[in-house]
Amino acid sequence: MIVGCVHVASPILMLTPNGMDFARSLGLVMAGIFVLAIGLSVALSLRLALPARRLEEAAHRLAAGDLFSRADAQKAAGPGRRNGFADA
Numbered sequence: 001m002i003v004g005c006v007h008v009a010s011p012i013l014m015l016t017p018n019g020m021d022f023a024r025s026l027g028l029v030m031a032g033i034f035v036l037a038i039g040l041s042v043a044l045s046l047r048l049a050l051p052a053r054r055l056e057e058a059a060h061r062l063a064a065g066d067l068f069s070r071a072d073a074q075k076a077a078g079p080g081r082r083n084g085f086a087d088a
Helices: 017-063 073-077
Strands: none
């Protein structure tokens, strides 16, 4: 008479040497993608914040008393682009 059974299992991926190599290489690829994503996000955020930083510098110069201080609209829009605010 069988009363019950117990099935003990462990992940087969971690038991074999090939599975360990696969898990290690997968971890390295994921770490590389993470580092690349962080680098790209930092570069993109710096590029997007540059016009605001130039405007802030012009505002500080204006507050310091330089009444002829201007924020260059062409530099703020980027190379080869036209800023719509410059027309206003």
